[in-house]
Amino acid sequence: MSVSHTAPRGPSPDAVPARAGVGLKAAHYRVILESRPPLGFFEVHAENYMGAGGPPHRYLTEIRTHYRLSVHGVGLSIGSAGPLDEPHLRRLAALVHRYEPELVSEHLAWSSHGGAFFNDLLPLPYTAETLRRVCEHLEQVQEHLGRQILLENPSTYVAFASSSYAEADFMAEVARRSGCALLLDINNVYVACTNQQCDPLQYLAQFPLAAVRQIHLAGCATDADEQGRALLIDSHDREVADRVWFLYEHVLARRGAVPTLIEWDQNVPAWDPLAAQAARADRALHACTLQDRRHVALG
Amino acid sequence: MLPWAELQEQLAAALRDPERAPPAECIGPDGARATKRFAVYRNNVFAGLIDALAESYPAVHRLLGVECFEETARRYVSQHLPRSPVLLEYGERFSEFLEQLEPLAALPYLADVARIERAWLEAYHAPEAPALDPGALAGIPAHRAADLCFTLHPSVRLVRSRSAAVTIWGLNVAPPPWASLPPDPIAESALLARPAAEVEVVCLTPGAAEFLAALAGGLTLGEASERARSVHDTFHLTEHCTALLGGGWVTAAHLRRRRTRGH
Numbered sequence: 020m021s022v023s024h025t026a027p028r029g030p031s032p033d034a035v036p037a038r039a040g041v042g043l044k045a046a047h048y049r050v051i052l053e054s055r056p057p058l059g060f061f062e063v064h065a066e067n068y069m070g071a072g073g074p075p076h077r078y079l080t081e082i083r084t085h086y087r088l089s090v091h092g093v094g095l096s097i098g099s100a101g102p103l104d105e106p107h108l109r110r111l112a113a114l115v116h117r118y119e120p121e122l123v124s125e126h127l128a129w130s131s132h133g134g135a136f137f138n139d140l141l142p143l144p145y146t147a148e149t150l151r152r153v154c155e156h157l158e159q160v161q162e163h164l165g166r167q168i169l170l171e172n173p174s175t176y177v178a179f180a181s182s183s184y185a186e187a188d189f190m191a192e193v194a195r196r197s198g199c200a201l202l203l204d205i206n207n208v209y210v211a212c213t214n215q216q217c218d219p220l221q222y223l224a225q226f227p228l229a230a231v232r233q234i235h236l237a238g239c240a241t242d243a244d245e246q247g248r249a250l251l252i253d254s255h256d257r258e259v260a261d262r263v264w265f266l267y268e269h270v271l272a273r274r275g276a277v278p279t280l281i282e283w284d285q286n287v288p289a290w291d292p293l294a295a296q297a298a299r300a301d302r303a304l305h306a307c308t309l310q311d312r313r314h315v316a317l318g
Numbered sequence: 319m320l321p322w323a324e325l326q327e328q329l330a331a332a333l334r335d336p337e338r339a340p341p342a343e344c345i346g347p348d349g350a351r352a353t354k355r356f357a358v359y360r361n362n363v364f365a366g367l368i369d370a371l372a373e374s375y376p377a378v379h380r381l382l383g384v385e386c387f388e389e390t391a392r393r394y395v396s397q398h399l400p401r402s403p404v405l406l407e408y409g410e411r412f413s414e415f416l417e418q419l420e421p422l423a424a425l426p427y428l429a430d431v432a433r434i435e436r437a438w439l440e441a442y443h444a445p446e447a448p449a450l451d452p453g454a455l456a457g458i459p460a461h462r463a464a465d466l467c468f469t470l471h472p473s474v475r476l477v478r479s480r481s482a483a484v485t486i487w488g489l490n491v492a493p494p495p496w497a498s499l500p501p502d503p504i505a506e507s508a509l510l511a512r513p514a515a516e517v518e519v520v521c522l523t524p525g526a527a528e529f530l531a532a533l534a535g536g537l538t539l540g541e542a543s544e545r546a547r548s549v550h551d552t553f554h555l556t557e558h559c560t561a562l563l564g565g566g567w568v569t570a571a572h573l574r575r576r577r578t579r580g581h
Contacts (some may be wrong), residue, residue, distance in 0.1 A: 069404045070443030072473075074515060094403025100323035107403055132330040135399035138370070139362040141329065144343070148322050176355040177344040181319045214355065216347035244346060244354045252358060 034121040035060050035087050035233075037276030037308065039300035041293055042091075042284060048078040050290045052085075058297060060087035060121065062280050066094045068118075069110050079118065089122035089233065089280065090115060094136065097156045097170070098129035098143040108163050115164055122233055122278070124169035124202045125160070127153065127190065144179035145189040150196075157197035169232050170194070171202040174210040174239075174253035186211065187225035194230040201227065204235035205270060206282075209263050210251040219266055228274040236263060236300060237282040256285035259296060267300070271307040279304060333360050334396065367395045370405050375412060375435045377490035381428060390419065406443055410436065430483035431490070434508050437475035438519070441512045444473035449513055449566030462573055464540025468533050468562070469570035473512040476522075476530050484508045484521040513566030525550025529558055538574050 038059030043051075051061075061082060068075055092111055095103060115123055128140035143149050161168055172190055184192065194201055203226065212219040238257035242250040259267075259281070271277070281296040320328075320343070328341040340356035368391040372379045379387045394415050400408045413432035422428055449471065458466065477483070484506040507527035509520045522530065525546040532542035539555065546553040562568050 066404050067406070070406050071445040073443045073446075073512065075443075077515060096403075100321070100326050104403070110404070129326065131403060132326055134401060135330070136401065136403045136405075137330070137333055137363045138366045138400065138403075138405065139359055141333075141359060144322065144325070146319070146322070152322065176358040177340070177346065177352040179325075180343050180345050180349070181325075214347070242358075244352070246348075248347070250355060250358070 035089070035278040037278055037304055039279050039281065039297040039304065040087075040089065041281045041297050043079070043082065044284075044287045045075070045078075046287050047290050047293070048074075048082070052078070052081055054290075055085060056290075056294055058086065059278055059301075060089055060280075062089035062091050062122075062282075065090050065092040065111055065114055068114055083118055088118055088120040089124065089278075090118065090120040092123070092125040093140065094130055095125050095156075095160065096129045096131040097125055097153055097160070098127060098141075098149065099131060099156075100152060101132070103156055103159055104131060108160065111160075112164055115166075122169060123164060123166065124171055124233065126171045126173060127193070128173045140173055142173060142175050142177060142179070145182040145184035145186060147183065150184070150189060150192055153193055154197040157193065157199050161197070161199065167198065167200055169200045169202040171204050171235065172207050172211075172226075174204070174207040174214075174251075176214055176250065176252075178215055185222075185225060187222050187227075191225075191227040191230070194227055200232040201230045202233045202235060203228070203231045203270065203277075204237070205266050206235065206237040206239055206259065206263050207253060209260065209266060210239050210253045213249050213251045216248070220269065223266065223270060223273075228270065231270075231274060231277055234267065234270065234277050234279040235282055236267060236279060236296075237284075239263075254285060255282050257283075258292075259299075264299070264303070268303055268307075271303055272310070275311055276304045276307045332356065333363055334399070336360060364392060364395055367400070367405075367408065368392060371395070371409050371412060374409050374439050375432055377435055377487045378412075378416070378428060378432050380490045381425065381431065381486075382422075390416070390422070393419075406439070412436070427479070427481035427483045427486050430477065430479035430481055431487045433477045433479075434483060434487045434510070434519075437477050437508070437510045438517055441473040441475055441510045441517045444471075444512060447472050447569045450563065450568045450570055452563040455563075455571060458573065464538060464543070465574050465576060466539045466571050467536060467574050468539070468568045469572075470534055471511055471513050471567050471569050473510075473517075474530075474534070474567055475510045476507065476527065476534060477510070478505075478507040478527050478531070480505045482506050484519070488519075488521075509567075511565070511567045518565070523550055523553075525553035526558060529553065529555075533562075 036059050040058050040060035040062055043061040043063050126140050130137050208219050208222055212222050236259045237255045238259055240252040240254040242252055244250045279300045283293055325343055332338045332340045342351050344352050344356050346352040346355055368388055371391045398411055413429045416422055416432050417429035482504055505524055507522040509522050509530055511518055528549045529542045529546035532545045543555040
């Protein structure tokens with residue numbers, strides 16, 4: 020006899036262990052299957068697995084049998100004023116049904132408008148109007164997928180004069196109203212706070228850490244604007260910055276250990292340098308877990 | 319305050335057009351209009367899509383060189399933004415676009431090379447389908463073999479060219495030890511398919527290309543073979559059938575009923 024689920028199915032707290040994972044790249048398929056590195060999970064960009072067949076599905080199917088999986092969408096355009104792209108939502112649902120990932124996430128951003136896809140995570144003002152729209156879209160996605168999803172904070176290069184919420188408050192309100200969980204991208208916090216000239220520690224103090232189910236870490240590039248002020252670019256093409264490691268440990272100390280992804284999507288390195296970044300995150304997670312146990316023992 | 323839909327429309331217009339200033343709503347930390355900061359988004363849009371095209375069209379990229387490819391791809395992107403967030407499908411009109419570009423008219427094979435690369439990509443992502451076991455045809459009486467129709471594997475693509483496009487493509491994706499092209503360019507066609515894990519590419523004679531095109535169009539072996547012989551009189555039906563079936567490029571076969579002559 021089968022049990023029917025009426026409530027949205029969220030990730031159970033231990034569905035993904037609080038360990039490091041990495042973004043899955045085609046260049047690493049073989050080494051992963053041959054050496055089976057000890058990782059908490061792999062994450063894929065949903066849209067890269069929306070072809071009908073072929074090697075991407077062959078490899079992912081094989082890798083899925085050995086590892087936990089996170090599906091990270093980059094194309095739903097949850098921040099758009101217009102309606103969600105329903106065929107795309109159906110494609111995402113089919114992918115989630117096929118691989119049954121432990122985690123599913125998307126972005127607080129928009130990427131499609133007027134029938135065109137811009138292939139970037141574009142910014143939106145944080146107002147009562149966009150808050151309502153984002154929540155409606157999230158509810159639609161969660162209802163369609165029959166599960167809770169995680170929403171990621173963006174890296175931003177501009178702000179909007181009309182914004183009436185700070186980003187961390189907006190994320191908190193979105194999570195509270197829509198029932199979604201959050202994905203805290205600490206590189207995005209670093210990039211956005213540097214670009215908006217605000218304090219990342221203050222941002223993190225405002226951020227609803229209790230709703231965070233996953234962390235992203237990535238590398239960024241450095242540029243400058245017309246006035247020579249620092250302009251960081253969320254490039255995912257290098258090692259995680261020292262400042263981001265510092266902020267990561269700060270978050271772990273406050274939040275406790277959370278599954279953590281190393282993202283390296285451009286200039287993809289050989290497997291070992293990528294695995295070394297994951298090992299560094301694992302050491303921080305391990306230290307944080309020990310710290311928690313000590314607190315429990317002393318308390 | 320502008321409704322979000324209107325502001326988003328302005329943002330989208332400024333992303334498409336490098337000459338257009340971002341909406342005054344977009345500000346930097348000093349509250350002033352953030353032109354260079356906004357340009358990061360525009361650059362991400364174009365650079366990401368140009369990269370996606372370079373990845374899908376590696377031989378065209380190599381033939382044009384980095385600068386010329388980027389300039390060409392940038393024009394394509396500005397005229398044809400993706401319609402879908404699934405970028406695996408992006409660039410479907412790139413070969414037509416190349417064909418119509420006046421400055422590239424000196425490379426008449428370029429669009430055909432692009433067609434081969436597009437076909438390769440489609441074969442790569444095509445649905446899986448089990449091959450027909452050749453043994454399943456054992457019971458067909460010899461005199462009915464000419465009435466067989468084949469269903470080709472869903473990954474099969476045929477690219478017909480008037481140039482040596484297959485050789486040129488091959489030289490530019492996996493340079494072989496030799497460095498020069500065949501002295502007399504001939505009309506080459508490519509058959510691409512992915513019956514299992516890897517995309518396979520076969521350079522076809524004009525007769526074999528005619529045969530494949532006819533089979534894909536639903537004609538019988540007999541009819542397809544006649545067409546092939548009309549363009550290439552040494553076409554060997556048995557040899558080509560064996561290759562098709564042995565390669566796993568056929569997924570089903572059925573006999574077409576012959577029309578009976580009535581009064």
